[in-house]
Amino acid sequence: MLNRTHAKLSSKTYRHKVFIDASCVVITFISVYAISSYLNISDNYYLWARQYEKSLDIDELLPAMLASLIALLWFTKRRINESSLLIKNNHSLLHRILEVQESERKRIARDLHDDLGQYLSAIKAQAASLLVELDSATEIHLTAKSIAASADHAYVATRNLMHSLRPVALDDLGLSAALEHLVDTWQSINFEAKRVNPETKHTNYILAIEGDIDELKDSAKIAIFRIIQEALTNCAKHAHANTIHVSIVKHQENLKLSIIDDGIGCDTKLPSFGFGLLGIQERVDALNGQLQIISGHKLGLKMFISIEASA
Known part of the structure; x- marks a missing residue:
């Protein structure tokens, strides 16, 4: 059975990559040491260096190389710190963008209700008066x-649009x-x-909901709602599933969200797959969460999201 996993870079996967890089460094060190010992490189280098000792300060090369290595490590550390700061700033910016987006959605929904909704109700009432x-x-x-x-059809469509923009x-x-x-609503x-x-x-x-999720911050609540809303929309359009199961488990400071269907599945390596989940990934990133997706042809789709409840 073929499963393909798509996981966004998160703190956990980042630590895993660091561990792999550190392991490569250790393996390289051991390999070079073993080869040097086997070929007796140090003694051969000493004999070679003695030939040019009078004209070149070969013996001073080692301190220079050590200083260069220290400088390289310092430069690398600076770049890592700068990258971490950029990632933090990007998260803050993304969080702010989503807040502004939700605020604008709320304003548009309110305007639709106050203006267009009233006009449609008036048109419907006047038409009903003529019918009498x-x-x-x-x-x-x-x-x-x-x-x-x-007018009735337009009112229903407007109401659905308002609920989509901002769930009452x-x-x-x-x-x-x-x-x-x-x-x-999706079941209906x-x-x-x-x-x-x-x-x-x-x-x-x-x-299925386990734990009190109503005590979450407003930003987390709207993000979770939008994630599930987008996931159900994708499932309804593409999954052709018999069952779609949504589960939320909140335990202390951790929240686990899973959305699982038994549909036709998809290839997670296709570009169109990534585009369809871009909105979900952005909201998970804004909460500093982790997203994992497992799918395959005729294997359904499993989406697992983990965030801190205090995010």
Whole structure:
């Protein structure tokens, strides 16, 4: 069975890479020492250096090389510190960008509700008034009926757009209730699609929450909601799964999120796969979390996310 794992560079994987690099240095040192001992390089070098000792200060080469090595190590340490600072600044910038994005989403949703929503309600009410006053056989009555239906459709579409921009349940009831509403919505969409087209694949959506996730910071709550929202959207479009299972476990300062489906899976090395998960990866990065994805052809998809609850 072929599994492909896609993991973003995180603190854990970074330490693993450092360990590998350190191991390579140690292995190189031991190898050079063994070869030098076997070929007796030190004695041969001494004999060779004595030939030029009077004209060249070969014996002073070792301190110079040692000084160069120290300078190289210092330069490398500076570059590592600069890279760490850049990574930290990038995380802060990404976090700020996501905050501004959510603030703008909230403003647009509020404007849609206050302005467009009221106008659509007024159009629907006026059309309903015409339906009552006019003879049902007249052309104007039919037009008013069509206007009322169009206004109702536009109102529903606007409401769905508002919920997508800013989930009302998240602000009013908390993360747990918002996620339950999100999963129920996807389940209802699947039921409706199945009713309209019996050939539509039935998908069972399951949500399991362990621990109090409503006490998380607002930035973490909205990030988790958006991650699950994006993941469910991707699953609904591409997975063709029988079951999609979402699990959240909060234990002390750690939070584990998993999204698993039994669909057709995909090749994690394809560029299109990375593009589809870019938004999820950005939100995980903003929380200094870790993302691991395991998938393969006809093997479904498993997404594991780990973050600090205090992030």
